[in-house]
Amino acid sequence: MIQRIVVAAALAAAPLLTSAAQELATAPPDTTGQVRTALAQQPAPLPWYRPRHAVVQTGGGIGMVAAGVGYGLWRDRAELDVLVGYVPKKHAGSTLSIATAKLMFSPYLIPIKERWQLRPLTVGVYYSYTHGTINDEEPGQYTKGYYWFSTDTRIGPLLGSRITYARDPSPRGRARNISFYYELGTNDLYILSYAQNRRGLSPVDILTLSLGLKADF
Amino acid sequence: MLLPLLFSYRRLGLPLVAAGALLSGCELLEFSPNDHRSPSDKQDLTAKNLAALAATPLPAGDTLRFVYTGDSQRFYNDAKDLVASVNRQTGVQFMIVAGDISDFGMAREMWWVDDHLRNLKIPYLTVIGNHDQVGNGREAYKAIFGPLNYSFVYGDTKFIMTDTNGREYNFNGKIPDMNWVRPQLQDASVRRHVIISHVPPQDDDFDPAVRDAYAQALREDPRLVFEMNAHRHSFSVGQPFNDGVTYVNSYAFERRKYLIVTVWGDKEFRLKEVSF
Known part of the structure; x- marks a missing residue:
C-alpha cells in the first residue's frame, strides 16, 4: 500500500520536477554557491520585518521545545533567530518559558549535490531570559549583591553544523529550504565554573546540545 | 600481549x-539550566548514601567519627583534593556536607560535586544550603539528593538534618519547620542527638521570627551533643546564646580544611582540623 502511494506521489511530482529543471536551464548560472533560489520570475521583495524562516529546536538550555522565527543577514551568512521555549513543570519544578535571541554566522557553504548544501561551521551567541523560576528575587528579599549573578538571564556561545535541503520554491517564487542543525553550547555560569576549575571539571561537563529544524517561508 | x-x-x-x-x-x-532531569545514578543520593551507611553499621557503644565540611559550591578543584585527603583517613565512618552543594542552584553543579564525592570510600550526606535554593534549585536538590528535612540514626546517634535557609523563603516564619524539628529533638529512643543545618541561627540569613523557638527547642533537648552549620565558610565552635548549647561551624571547601568529629560517651566530643 505504502509503495503504491510513493509511486503515485512520484508520478504526480514528475511534471513539477521537469518544469523546475527547465526553469533552471534558463536561469543564469549559480556562481554564489547559494542554495538554488533562481527562478524565471523574481519574487517580489519582502518587507524588512517579515521573518524569512521559522525554527524549532530542543535542548541547548532554552527549552524542551523552543520555536520562533528568524532573519537572514549578510546574504544569509548570518542569521538572527528569536525563539520562545517551554519547559514543563515536571522537568524543572515549575513551568518555564524562555525567550531567546540567537545570532549565528556560517562562513562556509558547501554544495554537496543538487538540492543539498552543508554549512560545516556555524558559530554564534545566544542570550536568554527565563520566566517562571520558583525562587526569583522578591522585593527586599536580599541585600544588594547578595547573589552577584542573574538567575534568569543567560548568555553563551554556540558552535554547530547545518545541512540544508532545497525544496521546490513556493508558487510565488519564495525559497522553501529546510535545514537540520545541531549546536553545542554552554552558558556564562558553566564557563566560569570550568575556567576556575580546570582540574576539577572537564570541558564536556559544561556542554549542552541543541537539535533543530529551520524552514524558509 | x-x-x-x-x-x-x-x-x-x-x-x-x-x-x-x-x-x-x-x-x-x-532543556534549561534549571531543568533537573538527571541520570539514574544522580537521583536520590541521600537514600543511596544512607543505604550504603546502613551496610556498615556502628555497634552500640562504639565511638562515632565523621568528616564535617560544607559549602562545596564552585570549588571543584578543592573537592578533588578533599576527596583524596579524606580517603587517606582511617576510622571515619561517613562525611557530611552542610549545604551550599551548588553555587547557582543548578542541577549540573550538584552532579559535578557528586562526580567527586562519589569517589569517597565512605558515604556522604548533605543538607540543603541557601545557594541550593536559588532559582529552581530546591527542586533540583530534592530530585538529586532528597528531602530537605530528614533524619537518620547511626550507632547511638540520631542526626537531624533540617533546612534553615529562611531568607530563601523571604522569611515566611516557617523555616526551620519547628513542627518537624521539635518531635525529632523529643525522640527519646536514641542516646544522642546531633542537629545539622546550613545557616546558623545567630546569622542574619536565619529567620528572626523562628530564632528563639529554635534555640529554645535545642536548649530543652537533654540528648543534644551540639548543633552544626556551614554558610560562614570558616570554623568556629562556641555557645552564641550562652545557654549551654554548643554550635560548630564548618570550613568551606575553598579553605582547604575540614573537621574530623569524634563523639563518645553521652556528649563527649573532639574536633580535629585537617588541612589538604
Whole structure:
C-alpha cells in the first residue's frame, strides 16, 4: 500500500520536477554557491520585518521545545533567530518559558549535490531570559549583591553544523529550504565554573546540545 | 600481549567516545539550566548514601567519627583534593556536607560535586544550603539528593538534618519547620542527638521570627551533643546564646580544611582540623 502511494506521489511530482529543471536551464548560472533560489520570475521583495524562516529546536538550555522565527543577514551568512521555549513543570519544578535571541554566522557553504548544501561551521551567541523560576528575587528579599549573578538571564556561545535541503520554491517564487542543525553550547555560569576549575571539571561537563529544524517561508 | 591490547584499545577509542557521546546525549540535551532531569545514578543520593551507611553499621557503644565540611559550591578543584585527603583517613565512618552543594542552584553543579564525592570510600550526606535554593534549585536538590528535612540514626546517634535557609523563603516564619524539628529533638529512643543545618541561627540569613523557638527547642533537648552549620565558610565552635548549647561551624571547601568529629560517651566530643 505504502509503495503504491510513493509511486503515485512520484508520478504526480514528475511534471513539477521537469518544469523546475527547465526553469533552471534558463536561469543564469549559480556562481554564489547559494542554495538554488533562481527562478524565471523574481519574487517580489519582502518587507524588512517579515521573518524569512521559522525554527524549532530542543535542548541547548532554552527549552524542551523552543520555536520562533528568524532573519537572514549578510546574504544569509548570518542569521538572527528569536525563539520562545517551554519547559514543563515536571522537568524543572515549575513551568518555564524562555525567550531567546540567537545570532549565528556560517562562513562556509558547501554544495554537496543538487538540492543539498552543508554549512560545516556555524558559530554564534545566544542570550536568554527565563520566566517562571520558583525562587526569583522578591522585593527586599536580599541585600544588594547578595547573589552577584542573574538567575534568569543567560548568555553563551554556540558552535554547530547545518545541512540544508532545497525544496521546490513556493508558487510565488519564495525559497522553501529546510535545514537540520545541531549546536553545542554552554552558558556564562558553566564557563566560569570550568575556567576556575580546570582540574576539577572537564570541558564536556559544561556542554549542552541543541537539535533543530529551520524552514524558509 | 600488552601491545596488541593497547593497539586495539586505541582503535576502539573513537567508537567508544562516539558511543559515550550518544549515551550522554540525553544529559547534553539540557532543556534549561534549571531543568533537573538527571541520570539514574544522580537521583536520590541521600537514600543511596544512607543505604550504603546502613551496610556498615556502628555497634552500640562504639565511638562515632565523621568528616564535617560544607559549602562545596564552585570549588571543584578543592573537592578533588578533599576527596583524596579524606580517603587517606582511617576510622571515619561517613562525611557530611552542610549545604551550599551548588553555587547557582543548578542541577549540573550538584552532579559535578557528586562526580567527586562519589569517589569517597565512605558515604556522604548533605543538607540543603541557601545557594541550593536559588532559582529552581530546591527542586533540583530534592530530585538529586532528597528531602530537605530528614533524619537518620547511626550507632547511638540520631542526626537531624533540617533546612534553615529562611531568607530563601523571604522569611515566611516557617523555616526551620519547628513542627518537624521539635518531635525529632523529643525522640527519646536514641542516646544522642546531633542537629545539622546550613545557616546558623545567630546569622542574619536565619529567620528572626523562628530564632528563639529554635534555640529554645535545642536548649530543652537533654540528648543534644551540639548543633552544626556551614554558610560562614570558616570554623568556629562556641555557645552564641550562652545557654549551654554548643554550635560548630564548618570550613568551606575553598579553605582547604575540614573537621574530623569524634563523639563518645553521652556528649563527649573532639574536633580535629585537617588541612589538604
